[in-house]
Amino acid sequence: MLPHKFIMICAAVLGLSTCLCAQEQPKKPFLHPLFSDNMVLQREVKTPVWGWTTPGSEVTIELDGKTSTCKSGNDGKWMAELPPHKAGGPFVLKVSGPETVSRENVLLGDVWICSGQSNMEMGIGACMNAKEEAAAANYPDIRLFTVPKKIAFEPEVMLQPTQPSQAKWLVCGPDTVVADGWGGFSGAGYFFGRELYKAINVPVGLIHTSWGGTIAEAWTSEAGLQTMDDFKERLSAFQEQVAKIKQGNFDFAKEMGAWWTDNDPGSKGGWAKAEFDSTAWKDMEGMPQNWEKCGMPDFDGIAWYRKTVELPEAWANVEATLNLAMIDDRDTTFVNDVVVGGMDTWQSPRVYKLSKGTLKAGRNVIAIRMLDTGGGGGFHGDANSMNLSAEGQTAVSLAGTWQYKIAAALKDLKPAPQKLDNNPNQTTVLFNGMIAPLLPYAIKGAIWYQGESNAGQPMVYRRLLPTMIKDWRTRFGVGDFPFLIVQLANFMEVQNTPTQEGWALIRESQFVISRDIPNCGLASATDIGDTTDIHPKNKQEVGRRLALIARAKTYGEKIVFSGPVFKSMEVKGNEIILKFDNVGGGLTAEGDRLTGFAIAGADKNFVYADAKIVGDTVVVSAAGVTAPTMAYYGWANNPVCNLFNKEGLPAVPFRTNPE
Incomplete structure (x- = not known):
């Protein structure tokens, strides 16, 4: 998940079950809270207004002299429609039935989500x-x-x-x-x-x-996702877990442990063990680092981290604290083969207490098993937030270089159990x-x-x-x-x-x-x-x-609303001529030279290209590419590209050969 996610502290499993099974629902009001003072109602269409009351009751709504009447259903819900109305106001919306309420300062206009x-x-x-x-x-x-x-x-x-x-x-x-x-x-x-x-x-x-x-x-x-094969397995797993929780027989720790065993090569292969040989793993420098900044911007799934720390005799048999910054999403953390902590929330600092005997003099191995289920992942925080500390000892920094290894991509994994009531990233x-x-x-x-x-x-x-x-x-x-x-x-x-x-x-x-x-x-x-x-x-x-x-x-205004959009290409010798829609008043480059283009031949070996604006086209070429067949523009996480129209709107990134 991304570092900006804000979420409640993880509930205990018992609390989670209680939440799902017996959550008190608010009393349904006579008029839905969407219809409050100061509201904007959509102009020029029929406007539904609704609420709840005694079943079978007659309810009348009135605005600007126009009324509509309905009866509430067996569930007490009523819904009436105001006729189309032009923009204007302020008006008063009056709703009459078993209760009478009015809403002041109502405007008719355009409503946008x-x-x-x-x-x-x-x-x-x-x-x-x-x-x-x-x-x-x-x-x-x-x-x-x-x-x-x-x-x-x-x-x-x-x-x-x-x-x-x-x-x-x-x-x-x-x-x-x-x-x-x-x-x-x-x-x-x-x-x-x-x-x-x-x-x-x-x-x-x-x-x-x-x-x-x-x-x-x-x-x-749910009905929308059911139309997609991509989500049927996840929907089924989600619904099965909800059913278990409602029945009171969902043990998150047990379910998650079984999932790790079934899905994680590192759990099967003993990657947490101090004696495990990780010399073939890659190094990740500058920790704490999120995956976007270290060559893994699109990876979702399981990754492992390891770091070896040499400690003097004074650290043996002391209570200590392991600080690991924030981890996105889930972690299980081991020190010298022992599980010392783990969390299932993001944007939460990992602060794990180490009991006496966990650390030892000499070589100590910290291993972290991490699962990210969407967006960015990895560590977030500053260097000072990664350390080992103990009373009477100088803190040992854990920032810098760690070893890491990707274990499995999310797309290859079965859906993981979730603590559902505090996780917005569920279907x-x-x-x-x-x-x-x-x-x-x-x-x-x-x-x-x-x-x-x-x-x-x-x-x-x-x-x-x-x-x-x-x-x-x-x-x-x-x-x-x-x-x-x-x-x-x-x-x-x-x-x-x-x-x-x-x-x-x-x-x-x-x-x-x-x-x-x-x-x-x-x-x-x-x-x-x-x-x-x-x-x-x-x-x-x-x-x-x-x-x-x-x-x-x-609204039908005759204005330029988009930057240049790739339309077609033509190859002439060692050049590609790119044509665009939405050129507006003409193509222009911000800065001294046009940037952001790359071309390749049949070998698909892309190189940066020289580019120039010729009328409403861009002509690109590159030394060494004598027979170009394709071009890219702005094809990166953070593209350095500067093609605009004269209305100041940027060209949309593209590739001429979408797969």
């Missing part, structure tokens, strides 16, 4: 120029709604706020935009809404529902807890910033995200609403090789999805990332680019 993982979650207060942006956020016709984080094993109907600013509509202002955790309301969402509001001049409602470090399958319903659980309670609130569209945690399986993602989009569109019931995707920003160390699959493949999948799925769009962020921070601060430009797409494709 803002969803994804941490780059959507990242608040305005964590973005570039945060203080100035918050102070200037005086937009009373923009309204904000934050969905509380919730893992659920079946679709829920209610929202359970954990902070006062959640699960109710807030008027956009300097205080409300920073009223929630990690910087407040979604920066990407707010900047999108701000730019959109300035352009269309109608009220904008933003519903923010995201969770850092999460995978797209968590945001997809369906965020759809159930954070999308289902919104249904069928009328919306205009959705923006989506996610993919980092699915980067290890880009081709599966190419099938998964369209499934999720189709699923959401069906369930919200407003047709094929616009779905706008942020293409992952540049991140990680710049590589010296001209091609590096990594995030290039997940970006390609995002582009293909946006191209092939009706009413989708792509905002590329490959020029506004950060080498060392997976959370780039320039969410203003992300929001602006998303708004450009919406203005053009949803």
Whole structure:
């Protein structure tokens, strides 16, 4: 998982069983909390309004002189529809039945879902120029709604706020935009809404529902995933485990131990033993290191680490503490063949107590068995957070070089048991807890910033995200609403090789999805990332680019909304001529020379290419490649590339020979 995941402390198995079997559900209210003061209702469509009351009761809703009446069902749920209404307000929504409630300051406008993982979650207060942006956020016709984080094993109907600013509509202002955790309301969402509001001049409602470090399958319903062979085994394992927990016969430690034995070559091969010969293992320098920074950006699965520490006689027979920074996701840690600790949460420092006799004078071997199930993995923290310490002794640093060995890729493993109630990276659980309670609130569209945690399986993602989009569109019931995707920003160390699959493949999948799925769009962020921070601060430009797409494709403005997109190629001698769509006012390069291109011949031995702009084309060639057959552009985790159109939008990375 990625280092930014925030999650509750792991529950004990008994507590987990209690949570699943007897969790108290909140009382269902007469009017769903989505319909609060300050709400935005979707203009120009029928607008469902719902709640719960005594079965068989008549309920009437009224707004701006228009009414609708319904009866509650046997389960007490009622749902009525307001007729289409043009943008405007403020209005009062009145609901009458066994109870009477009114909601004030209601606007009719356009409602957008803002969803994804941490780059959507990242608040305005964590973005570039945060203080100035918050102070200037005086937009009373923009309204904000934050969905509380919730893992659920079946679709829920209610929202359970954990902070006062959640699960109710807030008027956009300097205080409300920073009223929630990690910087407040979604920066990407707010900047999108701000730019959109300035352009269309109608009220904008933003519903923010995201969770850092999460995978797209968590945001997809069970029915949606059942249509994909990729997830049937995981769904089955998940459902089987939930059933065991509900029956009270799930022993996580026992199940996990059996899983390790069945799936891990290191457990079978004795890799934790002090006498094990690990001389053939590779070295990983600069520890603590996450996998993105050390040549394993797309690996999900099991890896082992070992380090030998020489200790003086004074360390023998003392109680000590082993500090291992933070590990992403799971670890089992051994010292001299003894299990000394293990955790199943990420973003949690590993601090393990070593009893007397664990350490000895001379050679001591620390071995760590690690499992990562999505996104990045490895260690996170600084050098000072990895050491051995004991009272009366000088701490021994464990930073620096460790040995490591990849044991097995996730795709080759059977699904591992999970501590379900605190793990958002399970199939369906965020759809159930954070999308289902919104249904069928009328919306205009959705923006989506996610993919980092699915980067290890880009081709599966190419099938998964369209499934999720189709699923959401069906369930919200407003047709094929616009779905706008942020293409992952540049991140990680710049590589010296001209091609590096990594995030290039997940970006390609995002582009293909946006191209092939009706009413989708792509905002590329490959020029506004950060080498060392997976959370780039320039969410203003992300929001602006998303708004450009919406203005053009949803609202019909005649504007340039995309950077250059590869169209076709032609080989002439030792040159490749590349043609593009979306050139806008023309192609241009930021800087002295055009960069980011690589070419190869039939041998597929790519080398960096010289590139020049000729009209609306780019001509590329390279010394030693006399018969080029293919070209790449921006094909790396952190591409150094600078082709734009004159409207300032970056070219979308591509390869001319997709497989």
